[in-house]
Amino acid sequence: MxxxxxxxxxxxxxxxxxxxxxxxxxxxxxxxxxxxxxxxxxxxxxxxxxxxxxxxxxxxxxxxxxxxxxxxxxIERKGAKTALITTEGFRDQLEIATESRYDLYDLFVDNPLPLVPRELRYTVKERMLNDGTVLEPLDETGVKETFRRLREDGVEAVAVCFLHSYRNMAHETRVREIAEEVAPELYISLSGEVSPEIREYPRTSTTVANVFVQPLVxxxxxxxxxxxxxxxxxxxxxxxxxxxxxxxxxxxxxxxxxxLESGPVGGTIAGAYYSERSRLGQLLVFDMGGTTAKASLVDDGKPLTTNEFEVGRAERFMKGSGMPVKVPVVEMIEIGAGGGSIAHVNRLGLLKVGPESAGSNPGPASYDLGGTRPTVTDADLILGYLNPDYFLGGDMPLNKKRAYAAIEKEVAKPLGLDVVEAAWGIHEVVNENMASASRIHAVEKGKDIRDYPLFASGGAGPVHISHVAEILGVETVLLPVGAGVNSAFGFLAAPLAFDFVRSFYGRLKTLEWNDVTALYEEMEQEGKVLLAQAGVTEEIETLRYAEMKYAGQTHEIAVPIPAGALTVQSIPEVMANFKMEYAKRYAEANEDMVIEALNWRVVVRGPEPHIYLRASENQATAAASPKAHRDVYFRAYKSFQQTPVYERSTLAPGTAFQGPAIVEERESTLVVNPGFLLKVDELSNLWMTKEGAHG
Known part of the structure; x- marks a missing residue:
């Protein structure tokens, strides 16, 4: 079997x-x-x-x-009717937020509205100090009265977030016990479980978001x-x-x-997998699907991660304009449109693409499913990049006439262009936007994007990857087998794992290291229990990190922490690790400033899945034969060019040829621009190298 x-x-x-x-x-x-x-x-x-x-x-x-x-x-706010129970006096923390403006000079900025309206935010008497001691006991009578009112209001889900519960969540736990007695039908999320770390607004926002979607999920x-x-x-x-x-x-x-980001993260995990298999320490994963495109960096064979994220930004690329959630996430940037993103001419007469998408229903005009507005897919079809008779291997023919009519009506005529010029404009705008956002993302991490070969992922990624590489000045592109379903493959390359965090503030030289050790042991044990429930009891790896900073700074960096019991003797190693990580980001570290730790994190994970991909022993002995030729538009020629079209499954390892060319497989189509050399490796991956590139 x-x-x-x-x-x-x-x-x-x-x-x-x-x-x-x-x-x-x-x-x-x-x-x-x-x-x-x-x-x-x-x-x-x-x-x-x-x-x-x-x-x-x-x-x-x-x-x-x-x-x-x-x-x-x-984003669409299609979750449960949600209420918030918080400490008396802190009813409006979701709207006060951090009291900062994401755009200092815009007097009309729109902050995202809280998921919980003010009339569904309830407070109860209780108070915990920042060291976890109780200042004021929980008013249990008030809690019961609150739940009675919640039931009258038709609330389905409740977030509980008390002040300093990250140090002692006894009051939150008692609220849940009361809820189980008086309103067992309600969904309850406690901030001490969902996001047990300091900073009240992100903790509350994360807890509210968790329970808001919990009934749906x-x-x-x-x-x-x-x-x-x-x-x-x-x-x-x-x-x-x-x-x-x-x-x-x-x-x-x-x-x-x-x-939250479980779908898009798969492309990055796949990129990390191929990075190790191909002995490439660095990759820029370019994942372009039907709705959006994202970019992420892989360093030393591992994806970059962060512990904070924003959802539903009022301004797409404006940090601080969205709803914060404090969860571990592979660091990605949404860099533009997907194949279904709609092109239009705005009121200033400028061509724009996205963020609105035709999705699968009604879909791009060429899908012939009812969509009438022009999309990136329609433009790629007009330019000859896509074969109307071989989309999804021929299972889903594309209607070129409908694509032509849609682009002509909504883009070409308003701009005074012919349809091919308009289609190229759509294609070029998308590529420029994605290249620009990718470059900014790399610069923000202190990286030179030209050092990162591109990794194509997603159904539309291979169509656009050559053009994006040229704009960025990247000389190498890797296209794996099945790039069009690469995120789903990435899922199979991911280990069972979970992240834990506890907040415990202190300066390194005066910390109670026994307490820190106890926190780590508690989190590690909790992780092992979760893995055991999934059937993993052996080859369990635990990774420790701390979020640290110099005294007076407001942002922390993640620093690796050694295993085992931590004592005063651990301080030199922890300090050295901090200074090394700090210097990686900011070029140099200060030798004299006081170092503080805020959060302590653990990743508990099972063994890496063993994925065996069979290498072919057969090397190509003859030149690859194209299955057809068709007219394809290339910027280098500023016109259509008769271009060979290859079936990917017929390209044996060792095959090599010069662009321009088209390589088709069922899930995606690769456009090889003029000036690129394509080679097939022993795992049937495709490598494109710019002529004259080293290596």
Whole structure:
């Protein structure tokens, strides 16, 4: 009996499937995402592909799932009716926020509205000091009265966030116990569990967001589990975490905010996997799907991560204009549009692309599903990059006439251009925007983007990767097999893992190190229990970090902390680690300033999945033969050029040829610009190198 693992990624336009056999064979599937219930596309697409590849549900050992369900629910505010219970006197913390303006000189900035309106924010008498001691006991009578009012208001979910509960959550725990007695039907999230770290506003915002989406996520995942089990699936069903690990469905239902970016993160994890396999320490992952495009950096074979994120920004690239959530997340930047992003001419007569997307319903005009507005996909079709008869391997023909009409009406005529010029304008605007955002993202990290080969991911990524590389001055591009479903493959390369945090402030030289050791041991034990629930009891790795800064600074950096019991003798090693990390970011560290620690973090994870990809022993002995030729528009010629079209599955390892060329596979299409040399390696990955590049 064949044993397979399945990755399922639900995006805004397509739902992607990767089937990985233990022997290393891979199969790929892609179907349109279904609305309003994306689980329909999940189940239907899974069944279709199981039949297609002659698998059974009983063959599936593990399913790992990633989805944009949480982030979309927060952006669209389609969660539960949610209330907040907080300490008396702190009712308006969600609106006061940090009292800062994300744009200092704009008098009309719009801060995001809180998920909980003021009339659903309740306070109770209680007070905890910042060292965890009780100043004022919890008013349990007031809590019971509050829950009575919540039930009258028809509230479905409640966030509980008391002052300094990150040090002592006894009062929050008691509120939940009371809720179980008087209002057991309510969903309850406690800040001491969801985000047990200092800084009141982000902690409250994160807890509110968690419980806001919890009913939606629990219904969605419970229905999926039931549907899978009814069809004979009895393996592990895991969810992708935003931080790059995986967790059980039960954990995801308890902390749904942790799967906020579970879909997009898969592309970065896949990039890290191929980085190690290809002996590339650095990569810029360029992931362009049907709805958005994102960029992320891989350094030393590992994705960059952060512990804070913003959702629903009022200004797309303006930090501070969104709703903060304090969860571990692979660091990504949304860098532009996806294949379904709509092109339009604004009131100033300028061509704009996105952020609005046609999605899968009604889709781009060329999908012939009811969409009438021009999109990036329509422009790529007009320019000859896409084959109208081979989209999704021919399962979904594209209507070139509808694409032409849509671009002509809404872009070409308003700008006084012919349709080809308008299509090229759409394509070029997207590429320039994505290259510019990628460059800024790298500079913010102190990186020179020219040192980072590009890694193409997503259904639209390979179409645009050559042009983006040229704009950035990057000389090497890597395209893996199945790039169009790469995020789903990345899920299969991620280990079971979970992150924990505790706040405990102190200066290094005066810290109570026994207390710090106890915090680490508590978090590590909690992590081992979670992994044991998922069946992992061996080869468990624990990584320790602390968030530290110089006294007087307001931002911390993550610093590795040694294992074992921590004592005064640990201080020199911790200080050296801090100065090394600080110098990496800011060129040099200060030898005399006092160092402070604020948060202590642990990552507990199981073994890395062993993915065996079979290398081909056959090397090409003859030149590759194109399956066809077609007219394709290239900037280098400023016109259409008869261009060879290759079927990717026929390109044996060792094959090499010069651009211009088109390489087609079912899930994506690679455009090889003039001036690039394409080679196929032993794993059938495609490498594009700019002529004259070193190496």
């Amino acid at each position: 064949t044993s397979i693992k399945v990755g399922v990624d639900i995006g805004g336009t397509f739902t992607d499937f990767v089937f990985l056999e233990s022997q290393g064979n891979r199969s790929f599937g892609k179907t349109l995402t279904t609305y309003p219930d994306p689980s329909d596309g999940f189940i239907n697409g899974l069944e279709e592909n199981l039949q297609k590849f002659e698998y059974r549900y009983e063959d599936i050992d593990t399913i790992i799932h990633g989805t944009t369900l949480v982030v979309n629910a927060l 629990q219904r969605y995942l419970s229905n999926l589990e039931t549907a899978l089990q009814a069809r004979g699936f009895s393996g592990n069903f895991l969810m992708m975490l935003s931080g790059g690990g995986t967790c059980t469905v039960e954990t995801a239902m308890r902390f749904p905010i942790r799967i």
